[in-house]
Structures are given as C-alpha cells and as structure tokens.
Amino acid sequence: MTTAEPDAPHSAPTLSAVAKLAGVSSITVSRVVRLPGLVAPETRGRVEAAMRELGYVPNQLAGALASARTRSVGVLVPTIANSIFADTVQGLSDELEPLGYAVILAQSRYDAMREDRMLAALLSRRPEAIIMVGSPATDDGARLLRRAGIPIVETWELPASPIDAVAGFDNYAAGETVARHLVAQGRRHLAFIGGDDPRATRRWNGFRDAALAAGANEPRRLVLERNASGSVAALAELPGVDAVFAANDAHAIGFLSGLRAAGLQRSGPASAQPVAVIGLGDLEMGRLIAPSLSTIRVHGDAIGRTAAKLMLTRDGPRHVDLGFELVLRDSG
Amino acid sequence: MTTAEPDAPHSAPTLSAVAKLAGVSSITVSRVVRLPGLVAPETRGRVEAAMRELGYVPNQLAGALASARTRSVGVLVPTIANSIFADTVQGLSDELEPLGYAVILAQSRYDAMREDRMLAALLSRRPEAIIMVGSPATDDGARLLRRAGIPIVETWELPASPIDAVAGFDNYAAGETVARHLVAQGRRHLAFIGGDDPRATRRWNGFRDAALAAGANEPRRLVLERNASGSVAALAELPGVDAVFAANDAHAIGFLSGLRAAGLQRSGPASAQPVAVIGLGDLEMGRLIAPSLSTIRVHGDAIGRTAAKLMLTRDGPRHVDLGFELVLRDSG
DNA sequence: CAGGGAAATGATAGCGCTGTCATTTGCGCT
DNA sequence: AGCGCAAATGACAGCGCTATCATTTCCCTG
Numbered sequence: 001m002t003t004a005e006p007d008a009p010h011s012a013p014t015l016s017a018v019a020k021l022a023g024v025s026s027i028t029v030s031r032v033v034r035l036p037g038l039v040a041p042e043t044r045g046r047v048e049a050a051m052r053e054l055g056y057v058p059n060q061l062a063g064a065l066a067s068a069r070t071r072s073v074g075v076l077v078p079t080i081a082n083s084i085f086a087d088t089v090q091g092l093s094d095e096l097e098p099l100g101y102a103v104i105l106a107q108s109r110y111d112a113m114r115e116d117r118m119l120a121a122l123l124s125r126r127p128e129a130i131i132m133v134g135s136p137a138t139d140d141g142a143r144l145l146r147r148a149g150i151p152i153v154e155t156w157e158l159p160a161s162p163i164d165a166v167a168g169f170d171n172y173a174a175g176e177t178v179a180r181h182l183v184a185q186g187r188r189h190l191a192f193i194g195g196d197d198p199r200a201t202r203r204w205n206g207f208r209d210a211a212l213a214a215g216a217n218e219p220r221r222l223v224l225e226r227n228a229s230g231s232v233a234a235l236a237e238l239p240g241v242d243a244v245f246a247a248n249d250a251h252a253i254g255f256l257s258g259l260r261a262a263g264l265q266r267s268g269p270a271s272a273q274p275v276a277v278i279g280l281g282d283l284e285m286g287r288l289i290a291p292s293l294s295t296i297r298v299h300g301d302a303i304g305r306t307a308a309k310l311m312l313t314r315d316g317p318r319h320v321d322l323g324f325e326l327v328l329r330d331s332g
Numbered sequence: 333m334t335t336a337e338p339d340a341p342h343s344a345p346t347l348s349a350v351a352k353l354a355g356v357s358s359i360t361v362s363r364v365v366r367l368p369g370l371v372a373p374e375t376r377g378r379v380e381a382a383m384r385e386l387g388y389v390p391n392q393l394a395g396a397l398a399s400a401r402t403r404s405v406g407v408l409v410p411t412i413a414n415s416i417f418a419d420t421v422q423g424l425s426d427e428l429e430p431l432g433y434a435v436i437l438a439q440s441r442y443d444a445m446r447e448d449r450m451l452a453a454l455l456s457r458r459p460e461a462i463i464m465v466g467s468p469a470t471d472d473g474a475r476l477l478r479r480a481g482i483p484i485v486e487t488w489e490l491p492a493s494p495i496d497a498v499a500g501f502d503n504y505a506a507g508e509t510v511a512r513h514l515v516a517q518g519r520r521h522l523a524f525i526g527g528d529d530p531r532a533t534r535r536w537n538g539f540r541d542a543a544l545a546a547g548a549n550e551p552r553r554l555v556l557e558r559n560a561s562g563s564v565a566a567l568a569e570l571p572g573v574d575a576v577f578a579a580n581d582a583h584a585i586g587f588l589s590g591l592r593a594a595g596l597q598r599s600g601p602a603s604a605q606p607v608a609v610i611g612l613g614d615l616e617m618g619r620l621i622a623p624s625l626s627t628i629r630v631h632g633d634a635i636g637r638t639a640a641k642l643m644l645t646r647d648g649p650r651h652v653d654l655g656f657e658l659v660l661r662d663s664g
Numbered sequence: 665c666a667g668g669g670a671a672a673t674g675a676t677a678g679c680g681c682t683g684t685c686a687t688t689t690g691c692g693c694t
Numbered sequence: 695a696g697c698g699c700a701a702a703t704g705a706c707a708g709c710g711c712t713a714t715c716a717t718t719t720c721c722c723t724g
Contacts, residue, residue: 010459014680029684042703055479060456061402062680063392065709072436072457080412081633082616090413093439097450102457105437107425119431122393125404126344129448149344194702228616236527250616253487257620275523284414284560284582285617288589296599301413346710357674362712372672394710602675 022050049091064126072102073311074122078110078197079226084248084281084300085133088155092131099312101128110197110226112137116144123148129311131304134198135159150316151314153307156298157199158321165318167306171199173326174296175206175272178245178278181326185215187243187276190219193234194254195226203280207245228254235262235275239257243276243332249286252279252293256331269330270294272308276332280324291330298324333346337378345386351434354382394633404434404453405643408464409444410529413560416580416613416632417465420487423636424463431644433460442529442558444469448476455480461643463636466530467491483646485639489531490653499638506628506656507538510577513658515546519575519608522551525566526579527558535612538597539577544611560586567594567607569591575664581618584611584625588663600660602626617651623662630656633645 016087019026024047026171031038032047039047050056064070073096077085094105100104106122109114119141122130129151136142145152145163150162157171175192182190194200204221211219222237224230231254246252256277258263266272267290279286279295286293299322306320351358356375363370371379382388396402400576405428418574425435426591440447451473454462461483470473477484477495484496489503507524513521520545526532536553543551554569556562562585563578570576578584588609591597598604611618611627620626631642631654638652 017678022502026680027682028703029705034682038702055454055476057452057476057480059458059680061397061458062709065391065397065680065681065711068709070393079422080425081418083418086413086415086418089437090411090439093412097438097453100453102439105425105435106429107422120389121429121432121434126393127393144387144389148389210618222508225693228620232620253617253620257622260622274405285585288560288564288585288619290589290592296554305673326698326712348710358710359675359712360673363673367710368673375672391710394679395712397681398678398710398712401710 012059014059015056018047018050018056021054038156038319051305064201070126070128071100072125073104073126073308074119074130075123076106076115076122076128076130077198078108080105080107082250084283084298085156086264088133088304088307091301093304095305095308100115108137108146108300110195112141113201114226116141118292119144119270125290131307131311132156134161137198137266142144145195151311154318155303155307155312157202157246160320162319165307165310165320166324167320168301169298169303169322169324171202172206174280174298175203175208175245176210177206177262177324178296179207179210179216179219180214180303181328182245182278182332183332184217185243185255185271185276188216188319189240190216191206191222191238191241191244192219193231193238194251196223200247203245203247222248224251231255232258232261234258235264242273244278246279247278249283249293249295251279252277252295252331253283253285255294256289256291263290267291270332273331278332283326285328290299293332294329295327296324297327298322333377335660339552342392346391347388350379350382350386350388350521353386354379365659369444374399376389382639384629385517388572402458402460403432404436404457404476405640406436406438406459406462408438408440408447408450408454408462410440410465412437412439414559414582416615416630417488419632420465420636420639423633424640425636427431427637427640440469442527444473448473461485463487464496466495469530472478476553485633487639489508489534490651494651495572497639497642497652498655499635499642499652501630501635501654501656503534503605504538504613506630507535507540507577508542509538509656510628511539511542511548511551512546514575514577514664515543515548517575517603517608517664520548522548523554523573523576524551524579525554525556525563525570525572527578528555535579542608556583563587564590564593573607576610578593578609578611581611581613581615581625581627584615584663585608585615585621588621588623590623597623599623601608602660602664605663608659610664614659619661627659628656629659630654 015029016026019029042163105183106118131153135154154162155167192204192207208219230251231251235258264274279293280298282295302322346360351361421499421548438450447505463485466486467486487499490501524536540551561581567590596606611625614627614629634654
C-alpha cells in the first residue's frame with residue numbers, strides 16, 4: 001500500500017508501463033490478465049503488485065482491435081423507459097455480464113430511420129452480436145445486419161424468414177386467444193387499442209380474424225399515443241363496445257381508469273363488468289389494482305436470456321418460441 | 333446498384349479496401365467519413381460510391397484507439413427492469429445518441445462487489461464519462477473513478493463530497509416533506525416501507541427526523557424486497573399505523589392493494605382514508621388507480637438529460653439540484 | 665507575372681494491445 | 695550422458711484507424 005498519490009497523472013498506465021515496473025515483457029503482463037495459469041506464480045505476483053501500484057485498467061479497445069473479439073453486444077429496443085422491454089434487457093444483460101460482455105444499448109423510438117442509424121452505429125462498434133426487438137423495419141437495415149456476419153437475434157416476434165435467430169412468441173396467436181376468450185364469454189362488440197407498431201398490428205390481426213371467425217361483430221381498432229394516459233379517454237371513441245384488448249398492460253390500466261371515471265366498473269368477477277378489458281405483458285401493477293387485470297402474460301425476461309444463449313452458440317435451434325399465457329383475473 | 337452479392341465475404345471491408353476501389357489514399361476515405369468538407373465533391377462522390385459498393389461500416393474501435401476518443405459513455409444503474417431509472421437512461425441516451433455517443437449499460441443489482449466489477453469493466457472500455465445512480469458504494473470504486481480522469485456524474489442524490497458532477501435531488505428533504513405533510517394532516521403513527529439502499533435510507537432519515545420534530549410518534553421502518561408484491565403484506569407488520577411513506581411508487585401501489593384487501597380503503601379524499609399512503613417517483617400508473625396515489629414527483633428524465641450535459645462540458649455548475657414536488661391526490 | 669496562400673491529397677508513424685512463432689530452462693527417462 | 699518435451703517467457707508484426715506533417719496544384723493579388 002503506497003501513500004495515496006495526488007490523483008492520476010494524465011494518461012492511463014499501459015501494459016508496457018506495468019511490464020517495465022515488474023521487470024517483465026509486456027506480453028507477460030497481458031497473460032497475467034487473460035491467462036494467469038500460464039505465468040509462474042512468482043512472476044504473476046510481481047506483475048499483480050505492479051498493476052495495483054499503477055492502478056492499471058486494461059484497455060479493452062486495444063485488446064479488441066488486436067484480437068478481433070470485442071466482448072460486446074448491441075441491443076436495440078424501441079424504448080427502454082417505462083416499458084416491458086426493460087425486462088428483456090435485464091435478462092440478457094444478467095446472462096451476458098458475467099461472461100464479460102458489455103451491453104451497448106440503443107433506442108429506435110419506433111422510428112425506422114432512427115433504427116437504421118442506430119443499427120449502423122452499433123455495428124461500427126463491432127459487437128459480437130445484435131439483439132433487437134422485432135425485425136429491421138427497412139430493407140437497408142436488414143441488409144446491414146445480414147452482411148455483418150455476426151449472430152442476429154430478433155425478439156418479441158416470430159418472423160417467418162428471420163435473419164438468423166429468434167426468441168419470441170406468436171403475437172397473432174395472442175390476439176386470437178384473447179378474441180376467442182372474449183367471444184366465449186358472450187362479448188360481441190370488441191375493440192383493440194394500442195400502438196400501430198408491427199407487433200401490435202400482428203396482435204390486432206389475430207384478434208380481428210378470430211373475432212370474426214367466432215361470430216362477433218367486426219372489431220374496432222383505435223390507435224393511441226404511446227402512453228397509458230391516452231387510453232383513459234379512449235372510451236369516448238368506442239360507444240357500444242363491451243370488450244377491449246389493449247396492446248399492452250399500460251394501455252389496459254389507462255382504459256380501466258377511464259371506465260371507472262365513467263362509472264362503468266363493478267366490483268366482482270369479470271362477468272359482472274360492463275366492459276371486459278384484457279392487457280398484455282402481465283405487469284406487476286396489473287395484479288395489484290382493482291379490478292385486477294386479465295392479461296396475456298409474456299416472458300420478457302426469458303426472451304432476453306434466450307436471446308443471450310442464442311448469440312452465444314450457433315448450434316441448436318435458432319428459433320425459440322417462448323409462448324404466452326392468458327391469465328384471467330377480474331377485468332375480463 | 334450492383335447485383336446483390338451472395339452475402340458478405342468473411343471479413344468486413346476496411347478503409348483501405350474502399351480507398352483502393354476508389355483510387356485514393358485511405359486517409360482520404362477517412363476524411364470523407366469524418367470531415368467531408370475537406371474533400372473535393374468529385375473525389376467524395378467516388379469514395380462514397382466505393383463505400384456503398386463494399387457496404388463499408390467504419391470500425392470505430394480502431395478509430396477510437398487512434399484518436400483517443402471513444403464517443404461512448406458508461407452508465408451504471410442498480411437495475412433497469414421495472415424501474416424509474418429507465419427514465420434517466422432514456423433521458424441521457426436521447427441527449428447523447430444524436431451526438432454519436434454509445435451508451436454502455438451496466439447494472440449493479442444493489443450489490444457493492446458487483447458495482448465495483450461493473451465499474452472496472454466499464455472503465456476498461458475507455459468511456460469518455462461515467463454516469464451512475466448514486467455514489468460508489470466502496471472506496472475502491474471511488475478511487476477507480478477518481479483516477480480515471482474523465483467526467484463522473486453521480487445522480488439521484490446530492491452527495492456532500494461528490495467525485496465530480498452531480499444531478500439529483502435531496503432525498504432527505506423529500507422524506508422531511510412527506511413527514512411534515514402527514515403530521516399536518518393529523519397523522520401520528522407513521523411508517524416507512526421500502527428498500528435499504530442509500531437513497532431510501534436518506535429518505536427514511538429525513539422522514540423520521542421531521543416526524544419526530546413535528547410531534548409524531550417514533551416512526552416505524554419496514555425493509556422490504558425489491559418488488560411491489562412484497563408490500564402487499566406489509567400491513568400486517570404495521571398495526572396501528574395511520575400513514576405510510578413508501579420509498580417508491582411501486583411499493584406504495586402494492587401497499588394500497590394490501591389496504592384494499594383488508595377493507596381499509598374508502599372512496600373519497602385523503603382525509604377519509606384510514607391509512608394515508610404517499611409514494612415517490614410519480615409513475616403514470618399512480619395517477620390511474622383508485623384512490624389515485626399521492627407522491628413525491630422526481631424528474632428522472634431531467635436527471636438523465638442534465639447528467640448528459642454535465643459530462644459534455646466542464647464549465648458551469650457541477651452540482652445540479654433538480655428538486656422534487658409533493659403531488660397530493662387521493663391516497664394521502 | 666512572381667509570390668503567397670488556400671485547397672486537396674498523401675506518406676508515415678503510431679494508438680495499446682494480442683497472435684504467432686521463437687527461445688530458454690529444467691527435468692524425466694532410457 | 696543425451697534426448698525430448700513441457701513450462702515459462704519473449705520478439706515481432708499488425709489489428710484499422712487518425713494525427714501530424716508534407717506535398718502538389720492552382721488561383722488571386724499587387
């Protein structure tokens with residue numbers, strides 16, 4: 001333990017600075033960092049002492065350039081705030097961080113041009129894989145990914161012709177499941193509320209097709225802003241509707257709040273509700289409110305972990321369906 | 333437009349490959365990418381065509397090594413899933429991405445050892461700044477940051493002796509504000525529920541001190557798991573309590589749910605509630621539930637944006653208090 | 665019309681590491 | 695005694711860029 005120096009000199013110590021201090025060659029220091037087993041214990045001790053003394057922090061940038069292994073992953077999500085995608089990011093980073101991977105996070109904000117820019121920006125950092133929510137919105141984006149020559153994992157969907165690997169669930173089937181359930185409960189005037197991104201649209205398609213097939217009226221679709229508050233007022237646009245499928249739980253909870261304000265809410269089971277509401281995502285909140293929210297539970301965390309596993313190996317299935325479940329509570 | 337090649341050959345095209353194809357030196361290609369104004373339009377056109385033809389994606393790793401500018405920021409949060417910190421990450425990345433910065437995200441999971449590991453891992457990527465929630469938990473962590481010689485922004489707190497810059501609010505004062513309000517409403521039996529991380533503890537300290545000073549009984553403190561469901565059952569541990577301050581809105585909503593289950597909830601204003609509940613964070617959900625949640629509103633997004641600005645310049649104030657507001661609704 | 669300077673381009677030397685191939689030493693075995 | 699081999703260490707080139715300092719060309723100006 002030396003006396004605390006008056007903060008850092010100006011440039012960070014390098015491998016060879018450590019090497020000089022320890023009286024070895026720099027490659028030996030490199031080995032102490034990466035392959036300690038190859039260095040004699042006595043030498044290793046000296047080198048470690050030198051590293052501590054200088055406060056050496058390896059420069060992974062240089063290492064990555066020399067070895068062509070960056071140990072980083074590019075992660076692209078529409079948005080991270082307030083969103084269920086955060087679970088996926090958490091899941092994959094929990095899986096990857098212990099392995100020494102860095103997560104480079106980018107947000108597309110549901111904007112195709114921005115998505116392409118972010119994709120190029122990510123790729124320019126030479127990640128060892130890209131994990132993204134959905135599929136690239138443009139052909140340019142897809143081409144960029146295909147040419148990158150690294151594992152690409154598309155998530156939250158099951159694209160018919162994926163670029164490489166997939167970890168998701170069937171959004172169309174989720175919509176169907178909800179519609180069938182609602183019709184089976186005697187609801188006939190259905191509506192779908194939420195965004196118009198590809199996944200929401202797929203849910204809508206399944207919802208409408210199944211509703212029609214089951215004999216309900218033509219369902220309505222209301223495209224809303226991306227926040228729950230927008231859905232509070234959605235009711236006014238949907239006269240006569242007796243069941244609503246929201247593209248996600250936040251919208252569902254907002255809609256529920258609008259229903260309460262309109263006096264269209266009873267305490268008691270789903271069958272007592274003038275308007276049934278079903279969400280998607282299974283937020284913890286949904287379980288805690290009254291009436292508790294019925295929802296399609298998806299496995300955001302498992303999607304992230306699975307995506308991580310898919311990027312780590314090229315063997316095994318490249319197309320994992322994590323499924324979903326209809327969780328029935330009081331709202332529908 | 334050439335005919336689509338059968339996907340990439342195996343290694344990515346380099347600057348000099350583009351240069352050869354365009355018949356210029358590689359430095360000229362580099363300039364076309366970074367300083368297009370310095371290259372004659374005719375030359376630039378040829379180079380751009382060559383880049384397009386080869387699908388050139390610059391290697392920022394190599395660029396960073398050569399220029400000592402990585403255009404990346406390390407961001408360390410306790411957790412990203414389901415958390416208010418996501419707003420902060422969103423805010424700072426919205427500010428930084430247009431400037432070409434990459435966000436390298438790491439999670440400490442409220443674990444000091446993991447925090448130190450993540451800090452070292454981030455630093456080894458040579459970010460141009462580190463933005464973190466809170467202050468380093470250990471001296472080792474603090475030393476690492478101090479020695480790194482880059483801007484460090486601590487957020488969500490106002491540490492007395494920060495490493496460098498700060499963008500946060502006064503957690504102690506938030507606790508005080510809540511306690512004073514509650515006591516002014518005639519509540520005397522207060523409790524605090526939530527985690528025991530440094531920020532929650534600071535809130536608790538302010539809460540307790542102000543409660544005592546205002547003449548309430550000694551408040552109770554209940555440390556809970558980090559999810560809202562844990563707080564549903566908290567009520568059982570708190571007999572006789574007539575007001576609760578939850579360390580965050582999720583806990584508050586969970587507790588509200590426990591109250592409802594116990595029949596301890598009235599419709600109507602705060603004064604009618606047997607137990608007043610106040611949260612912190614101002615989640616959108618809090619506004620949508622019944623009773624609507626009173627809360628301390630903090631500006632997670634602004635914290636992120638401010639942190640971004642603080643890392644971009646060394647001029648101006650390095651210590652920004654973004655404040656908070658007590659938002660009174662129906663729960664307390 | 666000589667001289668000066670701006671505009672456009674290039675040659676060279678690293679950035680801080682790692683891959684690859686030596687080289688040296690010590691030791692067991694026939 | 696001599697050989698072979700594993701263990702430990704090192705020399706050297708180069709990853710794909712950019713900083714820095716030329717060099718060349720051309721045009722404007724007094």
